[in-house]
Every structure is written in C-alpha cells, then in structure tokens.
Amino acid sequence: MRILRAVRFCMPLRRADRRMWSKKGSQKDSKEIDTVCPYCGTGCNITLHVKDNEIVRVSSMLNTWNEGLLCAKGRFGYSFVASSERLKTPLIKKEGKFCEGSWDEAISHIADRLKE
Numbered sequence: 209m210r211i212l213r214a215v216r217f218c219m220p221l222r223r224a225d226r227r228m229w230s231k232k233g234s235q236k237d238s239k240e241i242d243t244v245c246p247y248c249g250t251g252c253n254i255t256l257h258v259k260d261n262e263i264v265r266v267s268s269m270l271n272t273w274n275e276g277l278l279c280a281k282g283r284f285g286y287s288f289v290a291s292s293e294r295l296k297t298p299l300i301k302k303e304g305k306f307c308e309g310s311w312d313e314a315i316s317h318i319a320d321r322l323k324e
C-alpha cells in the first residue's frame with residue numbers, strides 16, 4: 209500500500225500523470241469502464257476512461273479496497289492494449305512450433321492437458 213500511496217501523493221508523479229493523460233486529448237464524453245488491474249495478483253480496482261476505442265485515462269475509485277491508489281504500472285502501463293504486436297489469437301504448440309488456433313481449440317487443448 210505504501211507504493212500505491214507514493215504514486216498518488218508524490219507531486220512529480222502527479223504531474224507525470226496529468227502530462228501523460230493530457231496527451232490523449234479531451235476526456236470529455238469518455239466512457240468509464242470499471243475493471244481490475246491486469247498486472248499483479250493484488251487486484252486493484254481501476255476505471256478505464258475510453259474514448260474512440262482508446263484508453264485516455266486510468267483512475268481508481270476511492271470506495272474500493274485500494275482506496276483509489278494505484279502503483280505506476282497500474283496507472284500508466286496501458287500502451288500494450290493498442291500494440292500492433294499484441295497477440296489476438298491463441299498460439300498452440302504443435303510439433304515444436306507455435307501455430308495460431310481458435311479459442312475453442314485452445315480451451316479444448318488446455319482441458320485435455322489438465323486431464324493428463
């Protein structure tokens with residue numbers, strides 16, 4: 209929790225927060241989506257502010273267990289969402305090579321492996 213507080217109350221980080229998200233343009237009319245931070249098992253609550261299918265800000269509500277506090281990764285680390293290198297289909301290892309597969313195929317494969 210100490211690290212989370214540092215990001216919220218540290219002035220240089222607060223400025224970085226404002227600077228980073230202001231580059232994304234106006235947040236007016238953005239849609240707010242409450243979810244959970246994807247990074248670590250702590251499971252902080254986050255709110256994604258999405259406009260034109262792009263995250264324009266990340267915040268966290270005060271009335272959640274993490275009290276609106278997020279570490280640097282949880283607050284700033286979302287460039288991967290729009291990365292062209294992001295995997296969009298499951299990769300299944302066949303004969304030593306990763307091949308693209310469907311989600312049904314991947315889930316079935318995992319279920320089979322769990323039964324072994």
Ligand code: SF4
Nearest residue numbers: 245247248252279282
């Ligand atoms: S905000 Fe930081 S501490 Fe919280 S879940 Fe995300 S990575 Fe973990």
